Amino acid sequence: MLVEIIHCRGHENVRATHRSTLEITTEDFLTPRGDCIICVSADKALKDLREEFKEALKRGAKLKIVIRAGDVEDEVTAYGSPDLKLESPISMVIRKSDYIDGRTLAIRANKSARDLKRELVELLQNPETEVTVELIIDEEKA
Incomplete structure (x- = not known):
């Protein structure tokens, strides 16, 4: 199993209403206007992920994304692709579509920002909220 953990914070302008993406930014x-962004001040962007993690995503691995704030969490499932660039120094975007650019972490997600639990979104709207995002690839299931 490959795991990357990202620490970030909430922000008063989190809306989490975007229909097709969700984003984490440093x-x-x-x-x-940033209605897909769910947390700010992340301690990692795409370029910071370990090479073995990136390689697994480029093999099309299934990715589980667990977003946790306080005692509330939500889970998103998405997939890697051989076309991923995984190079952004600023952000990572999870997309419901197959669109890929330099900021794309994963595609074909089962949720976008607007699909997240509203209880979680309320916590993400508080700048004091510490958020943990776990990126998990279970290669045995891939």
Whole structure:
């Protein structure tokens, strides 16, 4: 099993209403237009992921994303692709579609920002909220 853990924070402008993506950013600011961003000040972007993790994603591995704030968590499932670039120094985007660019972590997700539990989104709207995002690839199941 390959695991990457990202620590980030909530922000008062988190809306989590985007229909097809969700995003984690290393930036510490968020405008109300960033409706796919679920947390800011992340301690990792795509370029920071371990090579073996990136290689598994490029083999099309199934990715489980667990987003946890306080005692509330939600889970998203998505997939890697041989076309992933995994190079952004700022963010990572999980997409419901098959679209890939330099910010894409995974595609064909079962949820976007607007599908997250609203109880979790409420916590993500507080700048004091510490958020943990676990990226898990179980290669035995891949």
